Amino acid sequence: MALQISPKDTDLLLKQKNVLSADVLDKYRYAGEVTQTCLQYIISLINDSYHLGKHEPYSAAELCLLGDSFMQTLINGKFKKVIEKSIAQPVTLDVNDLVVGYSPELTDDEKTNLTFKVGDIVTINLGCHIDGYTSNLAHTIVIFPSGLTPPGPLLGESSDAIVASYLANETIVTLLACALKTEKIPNSLLNDKSNRQITGSIIRNVVNAIAESFNCTVVPTSKVRRIRRFLAGQAEGVVAERDFKGVVWSEIDQEKELLKRCNFTEDGEIISNSNELITIDQNKGRSIDNPDKAIPTDDFVILPGEVYMIDIKMAPINKDEPGLYTLESLDGKTKEGFNAKHSIFIRDVSMSEQLKLRNSRRLLSLVDKHQSVYPFKLSYVSENFPLNSKGNLIEQLNHIEKDVNIFKFGLNECINKQLFVSKAILSCKFIPLKEILKVPTSTGINGYDAANPTLPGMELPLPKLGITSLKLKTLFKYGKRTVVSRYVSTVALSNEVGCVRLSGGNKLFTPSWVHTNYQLQGSIAEIVNELSALTQDERFGIKIDECNVLDISNVGEEANDMEE
Template identity: 45%
Template sequence: MQLSKLAVHPDDADILLKERNTLDPVVIDKYRAAGKIAQTTLKYIIQLINDSYHLQKTEQPYTVTELCLLGDSMLAKLLAQSYTKKDKVREKGISHPVSIDVNEYVNNVSPELYSDDVKTFAAGDVVTISLGAQIDGYTALASHTIVIYPPGVLIDNELKPEGPLLGSKADAIVACSIATRAVIALLGLAVHPEMIAWIPELQNQSNIITGSMIRSVVDEIARSFQCVVVPGSKVRRVRRFLAGQAEGVVAEREFKGVVWDESNQEEDLLKKGSGSDLIVHDGRPASSTDVSSAVPTDDFVVEAGEVYNVDLTFCGVSEFEEQGLITLELADEPVSTVFIRDIAITHALRLNSARDLINYVDRNCSVYPFKLSHTCEAFPLKPEQDNLPEQIAAIKKELNARKIGLHELTNRYLARPKPVQLAKHIPFSTILSASNPTGKHGVDASKLTLPGKELPLPALGVSALKLKSLFKFGAAATATARESSTVLLNSVTKEIIKLTGGDATARPSWVHSKYQVSDQVAGLLTALSKLVDETAEFKVSEVQPMNLDAGQISSEEKMQLD
């Protein structure tokens, strides 16, 4: 195995990291195009689920495998129709394959056709759809959580759910939606710093929006609804070709964002135990906005002219009898089917199928995740044609041959699987009483982590390997809720653009929580809401999905209620 030296001249690095990320009209148009494709596909998948499960228009309900393949095919079709002249863009593609995570599963559930898993949904399931598109490396990512209702009742000749979802699942959905809206409004204030003074709760903040401010608001909303922010959640800056797709594989220079992990829950526990707010973890040194480090820190300033991905996952904990840690466990089933090319590694491959596959990935997928089905000649599916079973059979046949080549790529670490993870609750009493002879030493090589985040519980000295050994004493979370929106802060027009997310595409499901926001954050949320809804200067626009014909997508979402 040979490691390639990815040395970049400082002048070239400035071009890649700064000049190519200037939000001029051409770049904004590419971001908008990627957002429109992501929005359209998200709406398409939601409608497929509504038609199949709520309106019962299909003979049999769509499986997770079928929904992922249809969604990826829609992404590929829309990308093929966008920027058809090669002189306008160098590349375009799927920046994240469609994944559909149900209940306790958090990310990367995207079964291939060769999988024996024929998972379908049941009433009460909480389903998260995640996907993304990129145009010339400018990336739009989206995630949205919906609820699977019973078939429903006719009200005014429309099929509606009998009632809202209740319990900790509902708590997580409500809290995640509120937190996402609040963070987007806070990011928007970077475009209008003069308006910060209008909000009493933000006074004495030097008219800037910082990472620590974002964290405190999100954490307080989570506490209000008896929820925990699931590790891996983040509010991070997005740049060309840098949208978090290879986190844990390569380190990103000048990383800028708020990242939640297990240590934040540990810090909260220690504060409650001592009754002091002065307890803080190491690793939060003062730094400027333009840090050269790849280690995340909350000490950064949000600036106009940047793009951010707000990616939050919440887990309700009210149903757990004992206070505990919400962490992520690598799932044995389903197996990982989403892979990322490790561009830092080269190797002379033995099999022709492996060489063909790596050439295809390097040529067509760039630095973004891929699935084996994406490399098949029969992909994407064309549902409008009458021979859909034959198309699926052709992909299955190709997959069986390509799996051999993929096996060699993964063995040589040229392609690394993005792990399927589920949320797990481990009682703190179990963690505190467990023996820990090796202390903080013991890195879990199978877990991809950001630099500086290798030790999950630094104050307690619990290593990743030790925490892994305690999974057997934990219980799977009831469900998680995830919302991901990509937001562009236009410094020229003073506009905040939601590239993904928003009510036009991802309307909230009908749920009810018995909790409400606490007094500590209620005033701020009210002020932010008024700023967005009532202030003409504070413009928040949503990229709208494309209009597809009635055979592909309906214009109404009957089962998605406010």
């Protein structure tokens, strides 16, 4: 894995272009307003079709296409002179155990293109960029029974995960804002009162404590990371990012807790539940050179002038037995009658190949002409995208379906030549510890899973136990699918303007009506309450400026036309 930024371009791309000036902040703001408006639009479509019963429920493919078209139309409405501006994260609707990547095309069959059921947990994930300055957003909602008033709140483990992820996201937003006014940082968070800084370790400890309070675990790939121009994590695992800065959760963090729940002998062996002795190497772990700071560590400080993406995923913990919560790629696999098909791709600009098929060459040419380094779908390169509400919508949809079917003939060659990298549809699974301890000796470096690349330094999911990615794959058959709640917010920290929340926020998107039997306990309850109080009074606390929605009176008529 090679770094894709040469040393001579470092100053220009990573420093000069990332100064949070007024012009740059304006681009971030508009990207935030677009994501806020698009999320509100998609929620309104879901409410109209699933909750209010105004028409037949939209399928996931219809909602994704309408959302993408709506978002691209808004993007085109401003900054006319900016050439590179587009969708940074296609609209995905990840249902229940699906974590990322579910965004079917209209051409997909019924087993791939789902409609939602009452009680489903649906995470709406989307993002856009203006001149490379990105705003990403994810929000989890509950599909309630149709009618104006739900009979009651959602109960059970799903609600625990929703509350934990939402509370963690909101708390981290306030923590980041404290980096601009370090005197407001609660003393209980600081080990050294004279060194008032928000560090990666503080962020990890707060999120872990909130998860523990609600009997949840932080799902792997959760992160709080700095984003920069054209660097928003869209190609993580494909290329290594120079000077990476962020907190990342992986299976490695769960391994520490699992080992605590095992019985150790004096010889460094584990006594499993079946009374079998399994030897582990206590010195085994990550020891990797990090010359370009591409490997995530918690040893960093939040600074003014930076922009951060908060991506928190929570899953409820199985009370009956210990185990690992990991992610399974559903590439072409069947899940309860659901066929998973990749629909989101990334153009690897470092690769160049001579293609044989005419359809492949045409597809590559359109992608290179119209798409950036961000993920895309085949429908984006159709000449009928985005949809024109003033034209014949049915005719446009038919053209998009026809174009996508043609593009699929050239897609495989582009993937096989590694010009395109498919974004996996990931599902969260719980694997019991007793099954993990039965796994034979590790396959070493040959056990890395090249089909599912990860961030540098995290190739081994369980380094102490010696479990590689390929060995972990063999355990998925023992796994149980687990619901996941996810919230993503983007926050800009400006010395001049203050904390600007580009996406999410209480003013526009309140959480779904849920009830949990858990509550914050101990020191973390005091910390969260103190941070929450800081945002209540701008005079004595912290002001967090939230991006509003745009006026959409002349945009987004496609849904009504589609229904007709």
